[in-house]
Amino acid sequence: MSATGTVVVVGGGLAGASAVGTLRDEGFTGDVVLVGAEPHLPYERPPLSKSYLAGDSTLTEAFVHAVEFYDTRDVDLRLGSPVTALDLDTHTVHVGHETIGYDRLLLATGSAARRLPPADRSGAAVAYLRTVEDADRIRAALRPGRRVVVVGGGWIGLEVAAAARGADCDVVVVEPLAQPLLRVLGEELGHAFATLHRGHGVDLRTSTGLASVTSREPGGPAVVRLDDGTATEADLLVVGIGAVPQTDLAEAAGLAVEDGVLADEHLVTSHPDVLVAGDIARAHHPAYGTRIRVEHWDNAKAQGATAARNLLGAREAYDRLPYFFTDQYDLGMEYVGHLGPEGYDELVVRGDLAGVFTAFWLRGGRVRAAMHANDWDAIDPLRAIVTAGEVDLAALRDPRVPLGDVAS
Incomplete structure (x- = not known):
């Protein structure tokens, strides 16, 4: 796609906000329209069940960007405006009685509570x-x-x-x-x-x-x-029994849908001018050789940026390892990797499960996922270990071996 034209982003969450910022950072000078069903500026959802719910933070602190960010980047924000239909043949998005044309489209409609x-x-x-x-x-x-x-x-x-x-x-x-x-x-x-x-x-x-x-x-x-x-x-x-991807628009428009909107490793859907990011994206992951769908903050942010670059013509494979975190009481945890339906056949734990520890899930002698609890220097070594997959298992099981040496 050229540096001009129109990109429409459907979805006013983190993935959509990440995408429009990246479009401008990458030099796109055409029209950028962000259409969101909620009336608020795009915001991050993790605080809703953590600091915001506890009364320790405000909604303003959860905003992905302040309103000035969109103003200075000439992003046309259409908030409180749910999209009612997509027409892939005419390259149009219907918002109430208004029709918005696009050259390339990003769907980032997220998920809803089950x-x-x-x-x-x-x-x-x-x-x-x-x-x-x-x-x-x-x-x-x-x-x-x-x-x-x-x-x-x-x-x-x-x-x-x-x-x-x-x-x-x-x-x-x-x-x-x-x-x-x-x-x-x-x-x-x-x-x-x-x-x-x-x-x-x-x-x-x-x-x-x-x-x-x-x-x-x-x-x-x-x-x-x-x-x-x-x-x-x-x-x-x-x-709190999970979430379901909001794929009604995509399915009605004729895109391939199966537990999310199906996409390749470049986040391109079954229509070449429509890409997808965030909770609804069930995209092929090069590291796992299959399509996966991830409902977490890190994925929405990173996929939004990758999708934006690919909207502009890049052929960037989205191969980032799934990551999520939680805060509960005095426990903070970060997890990286993906087990999939096959599960695991061995769990390796270092440390005290009642305090500070790291854990590794193995299948077939390879590290598929890892997490830490209250060990804030561990996430980078854990990511390296999961990326490597095949590591010295004796070193992994030996708490005397520093984590940074396991994957080296």
Whole structure:
């Protein structure tokens, strides 16, 4: 694509904001239009379940860029303007009654919280966490002595539980698997997170699920009955059972969709003039030889930038290792790598699971993923080890060998 023309970015989140900034940084002088469904400037979502939810930061601090950033780069912001349709043949985007033409298009519509119909039908006070309005609602309900029931022991559920305990709420977490984060981290690390939360006063109920939710009045307290026959009351029921990619626009337009918008390693979809980035992108990853979809902050930021360069004609493969982080109580964790459905056959842990440690997931003698807890000098060596894959396993298992020497 030439340095002129029009690029439209659909999606006002981190991936979209990263893309428009990169377009200008790369010298694109044509028209740049960013269309976002939410009325706010593009913002980063991790604070919504961490510092913002705890009342330790503001929305302004979560903005990817201040409004002046877009003004000085001549980005046409269309906020609070959900796209209603795409026409790939005419290269147009429909926003209400307006039609915007494009030469190249980036889809970055993100994901939405997975709904729990029995909770929604109950009439009780039920909350999800995806937008700043969701976080505001939950934060307003976090008051000392109030009872919060969280359905789902994944990252969002556990971070909400930590924030609620920080506000001196009574907290129950309901998780159908034997441990929280079991599918992500496995039994041993899942148990470590269970111990962490129970140690902070969370009533963590595993191996059981939601049987029913009832309420005596609309928007009022809920009676939550579980599969194990127990029941508990909740002033607020928070549902954190994952997210679904928002692919309706792409599918209606005729793009290839399967658990996300399908793309090659250059983030190009089934239409050559449409690229994709962020939560909805299920792109071929050169390091794994298959398509993967990643719902994390780092991926949205980096993919947005790569997609922008490829919109301008680069042929840059997106091969960055998946990365995510969490903060819960006094535990800070960073994870890098990707296990996939095949899982792992060996877990190597260095350190104390109750304090500072590093962990490595191996399959077939190769390191597929790694994480640290409270070891803030470890992430670069961990990334090098996962990138290398094949390392000296004896050195990896020996805590006397510095991490920086394992992959060398």
